[in-house]
Amino acid sequence: MKVLTDGGSIDIRAVWFEDNKVKMIDQRILPHEFKIIEFSNYLDVAEAIKNMTVRGAPAIGASAAYGMALASLQEVDLLEAATVLKSTRPTAFDLFYAVDKMLEAAKNNENLVTAANNYADQIVDKCRKIGEYGAELIADGNVIMTHCNAGALATVDIGTALAPMRAARDQGKNIFVYTSETRPRLQGMKLTAWELLNEGIPHKIIADGASGAVMRKGVDMIIVGADRIAANGDFANKIGTYDKAVLAHELGIPFYVAAPVSTFDFSIASGKEIVIEDRSEEEVTEIDGYRIAPDGCSALNPSFDMSEAKYVKGFITEIGVLSPSEISRINSAKL
Numbered sequence: 418m419k420v421l422t423d424g425g426s427i428d429i430r431a432v433w434f435e436d437n438k439v440k441m442i443d444q445r446i447l448p449h450e451f452k453i454i455e456f457s458n459y460l461d462v463a464e465a466i467k468n469m470t471v472r473g474a475p476a477i478g479a480s481a482a483y484g485m486a487l488a489s490l491q492e493v494d495l496l497e498a499a500t501v502l503k504s505t506r507p508t509a510f511d512l513f514y515a516v517d518k519m520l521e522a523a524k525n526n527e528n529l530v531t532a533a534n535n536y537a538d539q540i541v542d543k544c545r546k547i548g549e550y551g552a553e554l555i556a557d558g559n560v561i562m563t564h565c566n567a568g569a570l571a572t573v574d575i576g577t578a579l580a581p582m583r584a585a586r587d588q589g590k591n592i593f594v595y596t597s598e599t600r601p602r603l604q605g606m607k608l609t610a611w612e613l614l615n616e617g618i619p620h621k622i623i624a625d626g627a628s629g630a631v632m633r634k635g636v637d638m639i640i641v642g643a644d645r646i647a648a649n650g651d652f653a654n655k656i657g658t659y660d661k662a663v664l665a666h667e668l669g670i671p672f673y674v675a676a677p678v679s680t681f682d683f684s685i686a687s688g689k690e691i692v693i694e695d696r697s698e699e700e701v702t703e704i705d706g707y708r709i710a711p712d713g714c715s716a717l718n719p720s721f722d723m724s725e726a727k728y729v730k731g732f733i734t735e736i737g738v739l740s741p742s743e744i745s746r747i748n749s750a751k752l
């Protein structure tokens with residue numbers, strides 16, 4: 418992804434492997450501080466996933482794959498490492514998919530550093546294809562709304578929901594993006610707006626609560642990412658997505674979910690079976706470590722919500738844009 422720095426723009430991934438270390442952008446301190454951190458121990462990569470140093474389903478998957486590569490270099494038991502990495506966050510299916518891919522590679526006596534690098538490169542290629550298919554849905558002058566961050570930071574590079582926007586811009590289409598702030602961790606404001614700024618894509622940040630009014634004012638489509646998609650097309654995504662899905666349905670605004678095939682979990686029939694991660698109440702009651710809630714008050718902090726397939730016009734994947742009734746085709750294409 419393109420990052421504007423004082424010394425000019427750089428091209429960088431959210432996470433990569435270099436000098437036998439896992440290196441990643443610390444997403445917790447963006448956008449006001451840009452820092453690369455590195456790990457030599459898979460346990461530290463697991464902690465980085467858990468504390469959201471790196472976040473976003475595909476980026477979590479790639480990080481876990483790199484964690485498995487470190488575990489192989491550390492010569493620790495890979496099944497133990499897999500268990501630790503899988504225990505970091507419960508909702509994003511890519512995490513489990515990636516770790517299992519690395520276990521499969523180990524069983525085939527493959528070099529896990531190579532396998533993890535290939536996994537990350539495949540994610541980037543999938544995102545590029547998601548961008549190409551998604552851009553076909555976008556007309557010059559379109560106004561698009563998105564939620565949370567499903568950009569390059571969430572996917573190693575390019576993004577899922579942001580991929581069609583990047584591709585449409587590259588095709589010369591003028592687009593405008595509303596990114597909702599996405600309480601409580603504010604990925605939409607801190608990360609998506611930062612990516613769009615770096616890319617020179619016109620946008621405005623809106624409060625989550627403004628989404629309905631802004632949709633009614635004039636939005637041509639909504640594109641969000643996903644963390645896990647069930648066999649019937651029900652999907653989990655960042656908390657606040659369900660509100661947008663229902664409002665879009667009510668207002669007749671096309672609602673798209675952009676995700677690679679690796680996010681589809683055909684072992685579950687419907688969204689009812691998706692485990693929704695609960696995170697600390699401090700994420701709600703504090704901002705950047707400063708308590709904003711009254712002392713003595715407590716908070717509930719579900720990190721994701723589930724939306725039914727009926728709200729989705731199409732899933733933008735690396736094999737095309739599929740309606741909920743067509744996603745059974747994906748099972749045969751799972752890489």
Ligand SMILES: CSC[C@H]1O[C@H](OP(=O)(O)O)[C@H](O)[C@@H]1O
Pocket residue numbers: 472473474475564565566567568571572576577578604641642643644654655656720
């Ligand atoms: C392209 S997957 C991005 C997906 O992950 C985010 O969750 P988190 O920031 O907690 O990892 C959010 O649900 C995004 O849509």
